Amino acid sequence: MTKKEIAVNAVHALKKEYPDAICSLVYTDPLQLLIATRLAAQCTDARVNMVTSSLFDRFKTAQDFADSTPEEVAEYIKSCGLYKTKSKDIVEMARMLCDDFGGVVPDNIDDLTKLPGIGRKTANLVCGDIFGQPAVVVDTHCIRITKRLGLHDLKDQKKIEFALRELLPPDESNDFCHRLVLHGRAVCTARKAKCEECCMNGFCPKKI
DNA sequence: ATCCCGAGGG
């Protein structure tokens, strides 16, 4: 089976298994998704949702964050880990949003990745979920599962993103990535993948 | 001990 055939099979199998490709991060506007995704680094989204609940109660706009300090933001997000860089990034990002983007979250990868702490994963997620653009969100689950499926044997996140872009239908890629996260948590887990109950067991080469 | 919807620097 070619990589493209495996990719098409995977898209269909996951669509059937997870009909709604839900983002499990809780947010009500673009800025909240931007921040929640930044907080998700090396942290479960369940915990991210716990801290953003009170964080977004205290800070409503980019200006609110810009007027604060990394020290204050850190108090809210400490339990997410990596809190020094995250809190610094969030305040500096908010200040750049206010200074250079009118306090509005930009709608393209190039501008988003100019923001401190915003890399390709977060930028793609925002472009896909907020602005409805074709996006390939390469996170830890995406990297692991697509590798096991034999869709690539790469390590560099950006290379994986572009490799998958060649294999996935543009209008399917965003939902596909969301479903990889759901599948990565429930079945194709990092430690002991539950291949017996996997909907892709029939065609996955299991390159674990 | 190892992993969690990463990003930036060397």
Add this chain to the structure above:
DNA sequence: CCCTCTGGAT
């Protein structure tokens, strides 16, 4: 490419 940042859960 690699490493580091970090608390919490398993």
